[in-house]
Amino acid sequence: MKFVLPAVAATATLLSPVLAEARQVTFETTLKPYGGNGAYLVLYVTDAAGAYKGTLWMAGGKAKYYRHLSDWQRASGGRPAEIDGITGASVGSGKTLKITLDLADAMIDAGYKVHVDTAVEDGMDNPSEVVAPLAASASGKPLAGKGYVKSFTVTF
Amino acid sequence: MLRRLHGLPGIALALALAVTALTGAVLSVQPALDRAAAPAIPAAASVADLAAQVAARHPGVSAIRLRADGSLTAAFDDGDTRGVERIDPATGAGLGPYAVSETTRFFTNLHRSFLAGDAGRVAAAIGALAMLGVSVSGLMLLARRLGGAGALLRPIRGTPAQRWHGELGRLAAVGLIMSSLTGLWMWAGTFGLLPETTGANSAVAASGGAPAPVGTLTGLRAVKLKDLRELSFPDPSDPADVFTLVSAEGERLVDAATGATLALTPATALERISDLVRTLHTGRGAWLLGLLLGLAAAAVPVLGGTGLVLWLRRRGARPRIAANVPARMADTVILVGSEGNSTWGFAGTLHAALTAAGHKVHTAAMNDVTAAHLAAPRLLVLAATYGEGAPPQSAKHFLARLARLPGRPAVAVLGFGDRSFPHFCRFARAVADALEARGCPQLLPMKRIDRRSAQEFAQWGRDLGGALGHDLVLTHVAEPPKTMPLVLAGRELYGEAVGAPVAILRFQAPADPRTGAPGRLPTFEAGDLVGIVPPGDYMPRFYSLASSTRDGVLEICVRLRADGLCSTFLHELAPGASIDAFIRENPAFRPAKGRGPLILIGAGAGIGPLAGFVRANAAGRPVHLYWGGRSAASDFLYEHELAQHLAERRLTTLRTAFSRDPEGSAYVQDRIAADAPRLRELVKQGAQILVCGGRDMAEAVTRALEPVVRPLGLDLPALKSSGRYVEDVY
Numbered sequence: 030m031k032f033v034l035p036a037v038a039a040t041a042t043l044l045s046p047v048l049a050e051a052r053q054v055t056f057e058t059t060l061k062p063y064g065g066n067g068a069y070l071v072l073y074v075t076d077a078a079g080a081y082k083g084t085l086w087m088a089g090g091k092a093k094y095y096r097h098l099s100d101w102q103r104a105s106g107g108r109p110a111e112i113d114g115i116t117g118a119s120v121g122s123g124k125t126l127k128i129t130l131d132l133a134d135a136m137i138d139a140g141y142k143v144h145v146d147t148a149v150e151d152g153m154d155n156p157s158e159v160v161a162p163l164a165a166s167a168s169g170k171p172l173a174g175k176g177y178v179k180s181f182t183v184t185f
Numbered sequence: 186m187l188r189r190l191h192g193l194p195g196i197a198l199a200l201a202l203a204v205t206a207l208t209g210a211v212l213s214v215q216p217a218l219d220r221a222a223a224p225a226i227p228a229a230a231s232v233a234d235l236a237a238q239v240a241a242r243h244p245g246v247s248a249i250r251l252r253a254d255g256s257l258t259a260a261f262d263d264g265d266t267r268g269v270e271r272i273d274p275a276t277g278a279g280l281g282p283y284a285v286s287e288t289t290r291f292f293t294n295l296h297r298s299f300l301a302g303d304a305g306r307v308a309a310a311i312g313a314l315a316m317l318g319v320s321v322s323g324l325m326l327l328a329r330r331l332g333g334a335g336a337l338l339r340p341i342r343g344t345p346a347q348r349w350h351g352e353l354g355r356l357a358a359v360g361l362i363m364s365s366l367t368g369l370w371m372w373a374g375t376f377g378l379l380p381e382t383t384g385a386n387s388a389v390a391a392s393g394g395a396p397a398p399v400g401t402l403t404g405l406r407a408v409k410l411k412d413l414r415e416l417s418f419p420d421p422s423d424p425a426d427v428f429t430l431v432s433a434e435g436e437r438l439v440d441a442a443t444g445a446t447l448a449l450t451p452a453t454a455l456e457r458i459s460d461l462v463r464t465l466h467t468g469r470g471a472w473l474l475g476l477l478l479g480l481a482a483a484a485v486p487v488l489g490g491t492g493l494v495l496w497l498r499r500r501g502a503r504p505r506i507a508a509n510v511p512a513r514m515a516d517t518v519i520l521v522g523s524e525g526n527s528t529w530g531f532a533g534t535l536h537a538a539l540t541a542a543g544h545k546v547h548t549a550a551m552n553d554v555t556a557a558h559l560a561a562p563r564l565l566v567l568a569a570t571y572g573e574g575a576p577p578q579s580a581k582h583f584l585a586r587l588a589r590l591p592g593r594p595a596v597a598v599l600g601f602g603d604r605s606f607p608h609f610c611r612f613a614r615a616v617a618d619a620l621e622a623r624g625c626p627q628l629l630p631m632k633r634i635d636r637r638s639a640q641e642f643a644q645w646g647r648d649l650g651g652a653l654g655h656d657l658v659l660t661h662v663a664e665p666p667k668t669m670p671l672v673l674a675g676r677e678l679y680g681e682a683v684g685a686p687v688a689i690l691r692f693q694a695p696a697d698p699r700t701g702a703p704g705r706l707p708t709f710e711a712g713d714l715v716g717i718v719p720p721g722d723y724m725p726r727f728y729s730l731a732s733s734t735r736d737g738v739l740e741i742c743v744r745l746r747a748d749g750l751c752s753t754f755l756h757e758l759a760p761g762a763s764i765d766a767f768i769r770e771n772p773a774f775r776p777a778k779g780r781g782p783l784i785l786i787g788a789g790a791g792i793g794p795l796a797g798f799v800r801a802n803a804a805g806r807p808v809h810l811y812w813g814g815r816s817a818a819s820d821f822l823y824e825h826e827l828a829q830h831l832a833e834r835r836l837t838t839l840r841t842a843f844s845r846d847p848e849g850s851a852y853v854q855d856r857i858a859a860d861a862p863r864l865r866e867l868v869k870q871g872a873q874i875l876v877c878g879g880r881d882m883a884e885a886v887t888r889a890l891e892p893v894v895r896p897l898g899l900d901l902p903a904l905k906s907s908g909r910y911v912e913d914v915y
Contacts, residue, residue: 064287066294090303092377099417103426118302151285153260153269154248156420175267 051131054163055184056085058145059125060177066150067119068177069094070126071101071112074163077140081105085143086128087112089119097148100156137185138164147177186555187329191322192496194315199489201299201312202319206485208296209364213479215254215289217472223255226274230410232430237400238277240418243270251413253469258283274410310372316485317365320358327351342908344772346498350491353484360481367466374459393424394442404439404446408432433460503529506536506548512557515547518594520558522551522568522580522612527637527663528601532567534661538646542655551580559592563628565649566616569601574611584619596620597628597652599645604635628652637663637724665723666716668765669707670695671739673758680820683845686745687790687820688756689731691738695763706734707767711797712774712913715741718765719751726751727769729877729913731793733801739766742793742822774875774913782807782837782872784864786886788853789814791878794913796823798875802835809867811860813842813853813882853882854889861893868894874904877913 056072069089074082081104089095092109096102105111120126145159155176161167161183171180195202235257239246243261249272250258257272271280298305328334330351331341341351373379396419399405405416405428412433419426419441427447428439435451452460468475503526512518517539521532532548539546549558551568558564571577576584598620600613610633617631629652634641639661650657671692680687694704709715710733716725726749732740746752758764776783776798785795785808792812802808810827814820821841830836840860842851857864868874876886887901894900904910 065285066290091375093374093381151283153267175262 050134054132055129057127057182059179061179062123067121068149071098071146084111087116097154098146101146195319203486206482208292210479210483213475216468216475219254220472226411231406232408233405240399249416313365313368320361346491346494357481357484360478367462370462389447391425392442396441402444510545512547515545517544517546517563518558518561519548519565520551522577524571524577528569551583564594564596566598568613570612574608576612593625595628596625598631600633668767670763682819683815691740709768712794713771714769716767719754729794731797742790744790777873780806782867784874786811786876788878788882799836807837809838811840815845854885857889874910883914
């Protein structure tokens, strides 16, 4: 089930109060052709100290499976409010998830990191499979994950 | 109503239900295969031991799961190697990587969601609801047909489609109901409709000390391996992380350093039920149950196919009544009791005429009578009579249902029958009496129509119009039945010398005029009826068939009646001449299945179907034939054939009686009385009695048989209801 992504979407915790201080950031996640049911993915942000700041996107609709995204579950407490309004369908084998968000300027180049947790039914759970810096210098450079993520690219 | 609830969803969703059921049946084999393949779990092993063994081999182990299919797996990330591995429960050794086969995944997704994601899951749930409704309503319909819930296991009689549908249905119903209910529960769980307990208290404080060897942790030792669901290892980089052990008892958090149980959340009742539901639906952990459920599911396509055949036959059998108003809104209700379709035709004419006069009319079968019908101001009952005064096909349950319903509409009863029969319109009389006894005011006195006379029907229409206060013109044109041509191939004439001519006539389908290839006979068996429409008439006359399609010829025995239009026509037929005929099935008049003994009793032309049964007895079951004629020299029908059947053991004994025999006149009932001890023994062994012949003979035979069966504690009505005494009487 493909969904049309909003051009502008952000959680309450990450939305900048003044639009002029925000920038559009695109996150593109391509999965390996692992041959199984749709994968659950979650993208979330931690600060330089490693403290949880907020969730960018949850791909996967059934809350009973969120515990398999264990790092996110532990960091955010798995509270439904964290993903209210930013949930979509799970991502199929070999498919790409592309989301574009407005992020506050203050978050970029401040040592913040984007984590990607993945999990597949009857497969592996990969907490923090990809950890990418939210830095302009890393824009457009794809990172590979050790689990199901073939490439993860942050573009400013 | 119940039939509609059963049939419409069943047929509309037949294809989807077949897919869900067949994929379910395929998946049901998996638990049995898994059980054979998966290594057994040692009964006494504890989780701690196995965890230690696995941790020794994989320092980066993150989770150990005992899956529903019985396999034990470990997920690990050792840095350079990572993956999910199958584990031997006894030794902790690796058995290779874990992967669900592509085929199983495909079938599972097809079963759960028709390969269409969440929307497909919703469709599958709708299908499960429909399956539940169809199964329950099917059982109720079967109980009604067999005579109550207690009678559900009685033998099912009828056409092959009816038998298959009924037998498979009652075998599979329980399994299908269970699968639908458990499937719906699982669907509710997946869509978050069942209340879920949140994870264990995360405000638990781990001791934070150096991790102890896994095998020594008391919290893990406390749980047996066979109860394990999932053991999550703590994250090595986080000293505050704990072991999470989910097992049959619930969720237990265990400290990595001290081994103490920090929190224990017992499994809720809902979780236990969900576990049980999962086992009941998939058969995982109960492989025999899984296979049985799979068999029940495999019956669904056959049920759908036979159901479709039955539905089409019902629709085809009943003529359409145009502009049929719902019962609640009708001011006049017409209830029809019809054996063939002729009475329905009259009802259609009446319905159209009343509607044209401005009434709101609802027409239905008498069997379907409901309180709504009796609540209407006026009720018109059109009832044919079958045989000796028995109710026709569409009115069998009318009187019983009527007794349970309230309502006293104004009634007029119209009976259809044949004056030459002694009990002319007896059933219609019974209906009229029952309605009068309830206090229903009479619109018109009961009228009886002889041999579907259109003039008498029109006269009744004028009387009804008078009672209603307006003109009512009923011009009924009988619909001729669909016939096919048959050509006379051969004839044998008996009994002329004794004044009772009987002809054995053999017909074949006409050959193709262009190629000369022999034509195809319709499908029939000995015991069925052929309806022959003589030229110059529209009403068919029925004769019992003495042969089956596979004999390649349609054979009947016709007694010449002085004033019989059809019998005269048939007796005068020359070989090669053509007749118009159609087949009417008579599934009740058949030898019962199996190899139990048969007692065949007949007289005169009634020997036809009985000879057909003997001819078809290739299996050599015991068959005892009693037959009465007038003179052995003149009208001994099938004399040579029966002698041959005796030699071939298709016929065990033959007793004849001739009423004009110079040496001693006797009737067939005399032979029965003389053989009473032997017949009693046969009935005790479970013999079935089939009687074919005239009314008088049938009555005499009944009187002769009563004393035969009474010492066994049986009587003829009891034998009739269990299908062990069947009659074809004319």
